[in-house]
Amino acid sequence: MSTPAKELCRLGLREAGAGVAAKAISSTELVEASLARIQATDGKLGAFLAVCADRARAAAKAADARAARGERRSELDGVPVAVKDLFVTKGVPTTAGSRILEGYLPPYDATVVERLEAAGAVIVGKLNMDEFAMGSSNENSAYKPCHNPWDLSRTPGGSSGGSAASVAAGQVHASLGTDTGGSIREPAAFCGVVGVKPTYGRVSRYGVVAFASSLDQVGPLAREVGDAALVLRTIAGHDPRDMTSSTRPVDDYLGPLEEGARGLRVGVPREWLSGGLDAGVEAAIRAALDTYRRLGATLVDVSLPHSKYGIGAYYLIAPAEASSNLARYDGVRYGLRAEGAKGLKEMYAESREQGLGAEPKRRIMLGTYALSSGYYDAYYLRAQKVRTLIRRDFDEAFRGCDVIAGPVTPSVAFALGERTGDPLQMYLADIFTITCNLAALPGLSVPCGLEAASGLPVGLQLVGRPFDEATLFRAARALERELGPLPAPPEP
Amino acid sequence: MALSLEEVRRIAQLARLRLSEEEERTFAGQLSAILDHVRQLEELDVTAVEPMTHALAAGELPALREDAVRASLAPEEATAAAPAREGTAFKVPRIIE
Numbered sequence: 271m272s273t274p275a276k277e278l279c280r281l282g283l284r285e286a287g288a289g290v291a292a293k294a295i296s297s298t299e300l301v302e303a304s305l306a307r308i309q310a311t312d313g314k315l316g317a318f319l320a321v322c323a324d325r326a327r328a329a330a331k332a333a334d335a336r337a338a339r340g341e342r343r344s345e346l347d348g349v350p351v352a353v354k355d356l357f358v359t360k361g362v363p364t365t366a367g368s369r370i371l372e373g374y375l376p377p378y379d380a381t382v383v384e385r386l387e388a389a390g391a392v393i394v395g396k397l398n399m400d401e402f403a404m405g406s407s408n409e410n411s412a413y414k415p416c417h418n419p420w421d422l423s424r425t426p427g428g429s430s431g432g433s434a435a436s437v438a439a440g441q442v443h444a445s446l447g448t449d450t451g452g453s454i455r456e457p458a459a460f461c462g463v464v465g466v467k468p469t470y471g472r473v474s475r476y477g478v479v480a481f482a483s484s485l486d487q488v489g490p491l492a493r494e495v496g497d498a499a500l501v502l503r504t505i506a507g508h509d510p511r512d513m514t515s516s517t518r519p520v521d522d523y524l525g526p527l528e529e530g531a532r533g534l535r536v537g538v539p540r541e542w543l544s545g546g547l548d549a550g551v552e553a554a555i556r557a558a559l560d561t562y563r564r565l566g567a568t569l570v571d572v573s574l575p576h577s578k579y580g581i582g583a584y585y586l587i588a589p590a591e592a593s594s595n596l597a598r599y600d601g602v603r604y605g606l607r608a609e610g611a612k613g614l615k616e617m618y619a620e621s622r623e624q625g626l627g628a629e630p631k632r633r634i635m636l637g638t639y640a641l642s643s644g645y646y647d648a649y650y651l652r653a654q655k656v657r658t659l660i661r662r663d664f665d666e667a668f669r670g671c672d673v674i675a676g677p678v679t680p681s682v683a684f685a686l687g688e689r690t691g692d693p694l695q696m697y698l699a700d701i702f703t704i705t706c707n708l709a710a711l712p713g714l715s716v717p718c719g720l721e722a723a724s725g726l727p728v729g730l731q732l733v734g735r736p737f738d739e740a741t742l743f744r745a746a747r748a749l750e751r752e753l754g755p756l757p758a759p760p761e762p
Numbered sequence: 763m764a765l766s767l768e769e770v771r772r773i774a775q776l777a778r779l780r781l782s783e784e785e786e787r788t789f790a791g792q793l794s795a796i797l798d799h800v801r802q803l804e805e806l807d808v809t810a811v812e813p814m815t816h817a818l819a820a821g822e823l824p825a826l827r828e829d830a831v832r833a834s835l836a837p838e839e840a841t842a843a844a845p846a847r848e849g850t851a852f853k854v855p856r857i858i859e
Contacts, residue, residue: 377839470817484817517824582800602852607845614857623780638777652803654813694795710817
């Protein structure tokens with residue numbers, strides 16, 4: 271095969287899968303190209319926490335054997351992908367970005383991992399992330415920060431920073447991340463790729479290390495809208511092992527993909543464009559909205575009056591759930607155990623002291639406080655009521671529009687280290703993404719250009735009705751087709 | 763709303779966390795700032811609002827599964843990652859003298 275490895279790595283997911291099916295390229299060539307690119311670039315990028323080369327080579331060989339027999343499990347059969355290190359993978363290290371799980375080898379696979387492999391996708395490794403998915407910059411990884419491929423001095427966004435950076439840099443053709451308050455959409459925006467947070471319940475959370483169970487949702491990242499739609503279709507659907515996964519049938523996301531924006535009613539929340547946005551980001555968002563108008567969509571003024579309370583509600587609910595979920599890391603069943611502790615309670619406290627980083631500790635403290643005696647009604651219960659108001663805002667807005675559009679982040683990717691000393695400032699950057707999680711709605715980030723001053727990507731956020739991911743993909747594809755692909759980021 | 767060092771220590775104890783003195787001071791400041799921000803929720807009258815108890819609507823949830831014995835992880839597999847074990851039991855420091 272004469273195609274250079276770098277070119278193989280820049281193929282879209284479906285393009286690569288079609289190449290394997292047509293025997294124009296082999297899965298082995300794709301996987302070797304991916305492994306070589308990770309080897310060449312990840313020293314600077316830091317997107318991977320583990321590479322499983324042997325498992326990937328064996329899977330590629332099996333995919334090639336299928337192709338030789340004329341069999342094809344799916345459109346992504348034989349294509350290299352990678353998953354956030356929050357998904358348990360049988361026999362492959364799973365750390366959730368935390369020292370407390372260093373060396374942990376799970377005895378089973380997460381449902382989404384099983385579904386990707388059943389479709390023939392080749393998992394080449396586990397991706398860097400903020401510890402227990404807590405962060406907006408990937409700087410809370412206990413192992414190493416991940417860097418933004420567009421500018422190595424900047425953050426790729428978090429917590430699925432590795433998932434976004436690896437796809438943007440061409441290390442893999444697609445990846446999986448999780449989104450609790452924006453953790454797929456924010457890094458997708460910062461790295462110039464497509465990221466999808468599906469409706470809560472659309473994708474199984476079985477085998478996903480839990481952060482905030484009522485908010486966490488698994489989703490794909492890819493360089494093209496259609497590729498993200500294909501991956502979501504592969505992993506979505508009811509799972510009897512997750513009682514919060516929905517029984518609704520999965521829509522055909524790829525069928526309506528090319529229907530265009532004509533006739534679409536695009537809601538523009540006035541609260542999202544009323545200040546607080548960097549000028550370059552605002553210009554790119556307004557240009558994207560103008561593009562929709564030019565393509566035949568109608569822009570509709572909508573209001574989400576409780577948006578500004580989203581951060582407050584989220585930073586009570588998510589830490590409360592996290593304080594409960596992270597109670598299992600006590601040094602008894604898996605992970606790190608402090609040596610020489612006198613008694614059980616001391617062993618718990620010392621193991622957690624040594625194994626958990628500052629951000630999980632901060633959130634466990636906040637959640638424990640909010641749930642503690644005398645504070646529950648004032649904090650947690652009030653936050654859950656505000657959550658109802660936020661959902662009602664969206665329900666009302668969707669009476670007049672099919673999809674809501676606005677910014678993903680107030681700025682383009684910020685510098686590594688710029689915000690680490692001020693957690694509240696870091697939290698406030700999630701203002702546009704968080705309400706979508708609180709309301710359990712689907713959201714998507716699609717690149718809408720480069721900021722003029724910095725040359726860094728800007729993402730447009732699209733939010734849909736519950737389980738209406740198909741409209742999000744259709745709207746995102748219309749913009750993608752009109753604007754054309756972003757250029758590849760510079761070589762790391 | 764400023765959290766005192768005593769309150770920070772009490773929360774840490776409830777959460778089974780051991781904090782250094784420096785962490786206690788840092789968290790007291792940072793948690794106070796976050797709680798100050800969260801206080802803006804008090805602007806809203808939510809007395810007549812039902813809390814959101816589940817992210818999915820009632821009709822979207824699957825029916826409860828049958829209460830039946832099914833295959834699960836073998837005890838050897840389930841305990842394999844434990845830092846200390848004896849047979850298929852988790853081993854912890856003595857708690858009764």
